[in-house]
Amino acid sequence: MNDNDVKKLVIIGSGPAGWTAAIYAARASLDPVVYVGVPKQDPGPILPGGQLMLTTDVENYPGFPDGVAGPEMMAGFQQQAERFGTQIVGEDVERVEFSRDGSPHTLHISDGTSVRAHAVIIATGATANWLGLESELRLATAGGGVSACAVCDGALPMFRDQPMAVVGGGDTAMEEANYLTKFASTVYIIHRRDAFRASKTMQERLLAKDNAEVLWNKTVVDVLSRTDDMGAEKIRAVLLEDTVTGEQSELEVGGLFIAIGHTPATRFLRESGLEFDDAGYIELGSRSSRTNIAGVYAAGDVADATYRQAVTAAGMGCQAALDAEHDLGARGLA
Amino acid sequence: MNDNDVKKLVIIGSGPAGWTAAIYAARASLDPVVYVGVPKQDPGPILPGGQLMLTTDVENYPGFPDGVAGPEMMAGFQQQAERFGTQIVGEDVERVEFSRDGSPHTLHISDGTSVRAHAVIIATGATANWLGLESELRLATAGGGVSACAVCDGALPMFRDQPMAVVGGGDTAMEEANYLTKFASTVYIIHRRDAFRASKTMQERLLAKDNAEVLWNKTVVDVLSRTDDMGAEKIRAVLLEDTVTGEQSELEVGGLFIAIGHTPATRFLRESGLEFDDAGYIELGSRSSRTNIAGVYAAGDVADATYRQAVTAAGMGCQAALDAEHDLGARGLA
Numbered sequence: 001m002n003d004n005d006v007k008k009l010v011i012i013g014s015g016p017a018g019w020t021a022a023i024y025a026a027r028a029s030l031d032p033v034v035y036v037g038v039p040k041q042d043p044g045p046i047l048p049g050g051q052l053m054l055t056t057d058v059e060n061y062p063g064f065p066d067g068v069a070g071p072e073m074m075a076g077f078q079q080q081a082e083r084f085g086t087q088i089v090g091e092d093v094e095r096v097e098f099s100r101d102g103s104p105h106t107l108h109i110s111d112g113t114s115v116r117a118h119a120v121i122i123a124t125g126a127t128a129n130w131l132g133l134e135s136e137l138r139l140a141t142a143g144g145g146v147s148a149c150a151v152c153d154g155a156l157p158m159f160r161d162q163p164m165a166v167v168g169g170g171d172t173a174m175e176e177a178n179y180l181t182k183f184a185s186t187v188y189i190i191h192r193r194d195a196f197r198a199s200k201t202m203q204e205r206l207l208a209k210d211n212a213e214v215l216w217n218k219t220v221v222d223v224l225s226r227t228d229d230m231g232a233e234k235i236r237a238v239l240l241e242d243t244v245t246g247e248q249s250e251l252e253v254g255g256l257f258i259a260i261g262h263t264p265a266t267r268f269l270r271e272s273g274l275e276f277d278d279a280g281y282i283e284l285g286s287r288s289s290r291t292n293i294a295g296v297y298a299a300g301d302v303a304d305a306t307y308r309q310a311v312t313a314a315g316m317g318c319q320a321a322l323d324a325e326h327d328l329g330a331r332g333l334a
Numbered sequence: 335m336n337d338n339d340v341k342k343l344v345i346i347g348s349g350p351a352g353w354t355a356a357i358y359a360a361r362a363s364l365d366p367v368v369y370v371g372v373p374k375q376d377p378g379p380i381l382p383g384g385q386l387m388l389t390t391d392v393e394n395y396p397g398f399p400d401g402v403a404g405p406e407m408m409a410g411f412q413q414q415a416e417r418f419g420t421q422i423v424g425e426d427v428e429r430v431e432f433s434r435d436g437s438p439h440t441l442h443i444s445d446g447t448s449v450r451a452h453a454v455i456i457a458t459g460a461t462a463n464w465l466g467l468e469s470e471l472r473l474a475t476a477g478g479g480v481s482a483c484a485v486c487d488g489a490l491p492m493f494r495d496q497p498m499a500v501v502g503g504g505d506t507a508m509e510e511a512n513y514l515t516k517f518a519s520t521v522y523i524i525h526r527r528d529a530f531r532a533s534k535t536m537q538e539r540l541l542a543k544d545n546a547e548v549l550w551n552k553t554v555v556d557v558l559s560r561t562d563d564m565g566a567e568k569i570r571a572v573l574l575e576d577t578v579t580g581e582q583s584e585l586e587v588g589g590l591f592i593a594i595g596h597t598p599a600t601r602f603l604r605e606s607g608l609e610f611d612d613a614g615y616i617e618l619g620s621r622s623s624r625t626n627i628a629g630v631y632a633a634g635d636v637a638d639a640t641y642r643q644a645v646t647a648a649g650m651g652c653q654a655a656l657d658a659e660h661d662l663g664a665r666g667l668a
Contacts, residue, residue, distance in 0.1 A: 077396050208666065316649065
């Protein structure tokens with residue numbers, strides 16, 4: 001492999017962060033190569049294009065006043081990146097060797113090849129943790145009223161004045177449940193233990209709401225559905241099991257939100273030398289996309305446990321491309 | 335004024351950051367009120383909708399594969415914010431009294447009234463500094479080949495293989511000129527003194543380029559134009575004056591980029607108690623939108639001297655709305 005084979009910039013991931021990085025990098029003549037990944041099941045579906053490929057209606061990405069389907073939006077992002085000359089590869093990056101001496105980084109690809117690059121942007125996202133029920137994943141994929149993001153989906157008309165359930169017991173679950181109290185008739189918080197992990201403030205804030213109710217010592221063992229007027233499958237109820245008595249019961253709901261955390265997609269980076277925070281997200285320098293390794297940048301949900309929105313991920317992707325361009329330029333490589 | 339008059343959230347500014355904050359806040363039932371500002375000249379045009387109102391083709395905001403006109407894009411953002419129940423006021427906020435004891439903040443409005451709010455998001459943006467020539471501002475407004483942002487506009491087809499000029503001598507001017515060397519036949523850097531303020535690295539990086547040439551001790555005293563095939567006015571040349579000899583000369587160019595800095599729109603915040611960085615931008619906590627004053631958030635170019643893109647501003651607007659919602663919720667106010 002000679003130096004002509006070294007790419008200026010490789011982008012790993014194809015959600016809003018990855019494509020936005022590609023748009024900016026391609027316009028800056030960095031000839032970016034995007035590894036979009038291959039579809040898998042883990043246990044929920046993971047698709048090139050990221051979490052939005054599983055989102056029916058995106059109403060909060062600015063620029064689409066009437067909303068847009070997630071897959072359609074991601075197709076537009078990709079098209080825009082391709083228009084400016086992005087190269088796209090339908091493979092996974094399976095392992096990385098990041099250099100510490102300014103020489104190119106090496107990435108090992110799922111087709112058995114490897115590629116070298118002066119700069120690498122990691123935009124592999126995160127995946128919501130799911131209960132792992134077949135009915136849950138089926139309804140989540142089909143827009144049937146099961147979701148892992150209340151801020152994304154909670155305000156949709158289908159959930160207005162319906163009873164809704166949230167599964168979880170941490171701060172995020174409290175926040176999601178609290179958000180839903182604005183729209184739901186009642187919000188049931190389903191928790192497998194008899195106490196929350198969430199902070200006291202978050203709990204008090206939620207339990208002060210008239211339409212929030214906690215169901216302790218319960219797990220969801222099945223999601224029950226009906227067929228609506230349009231012939232689509234929608235959630236009707238959840239089947240609960242008491243973790244103490246083992247008793248089962250049905251709870252009628254119009255929506256189910258799983259809030260048991262997210263897992264950033266960083267498994268392939270385990271031996272990379274990158275720094276991670278306690279929750280496993282990539283640690284970034286203050287207000288930049290730079291990681292602890294020169295020439296390695298991160299953008300989107302893989303480095304953001306707080307906001308996790310399409311538009312924040314896109315903004316971070318732009319930052320990563322501009323940071324990479326700046327650094328490559330300073331080294332005379334762009 | 336009783337407590338019912340206190341707004342949950344006021345957003346000041348109507349660029350990508352302001353509207354995105356409004357979209358998220360409205361969906362979270364924070365009933366946001368957006369003060370969009372009134373048009374003014376200072377010396378370049380300042381319009382509700384921000385700098386994009388002066389941008390003909392936006393090619394790098396993800397989601398528009400074929401590009402979009404700046405004003406059209408901003409109209410879509412506004413429409414989306416209105417759809418979810420944002421209240422819009424066509425006035426400026428002229429002065430603020432931020433409270434430090436948890437009581438509502440007070441904003442003084444250009445119509446002589448005042449408004450109180452538990453949370454305030456500042457998204458007033460920044461304006462490019464211009465030379466102040468009538469011909470320069472006219473061509474900048476009409477898409478005639480004069481711009482204050484190379485990253486935004488430099489890759490447009492109209493500039494390909496043309497000689498281009500950059501005015502300035504700081505790091506940004508070097509960076510913009512360097513960016514343009516990828517597209518231009520020659521990039522002339524026009525500087526009024528005989529040395530740059532820019533860092534040595536940045537200068538060296540630029541001057542290593544074959545197609546970069548510095549014109550020392552020169553100022554642009556007029557922008558000369560022609561009429562193209564479509565009847566539109568386009569730049570043809572700049573009229574230079576030597577700052578030592580006073581001699582005038584014409585330089586033929588297909589584009590002119592003014593890179594003499596930006597000024598964040600913070601004049602109305604002078605006595606607010608907010609913390610600013612050395613360049614006058616609002617100082618934010620690491621990776622959040624929170625300022626040093628509780629309940630006051632900033633988003634977009636008013637708090638970002640580095641990236642300054644529509645998509646980064648939009649991302650920050652989303653963060654500000656989510657931060658405000660989180661904090662209001664924790665105080666039992668949302």
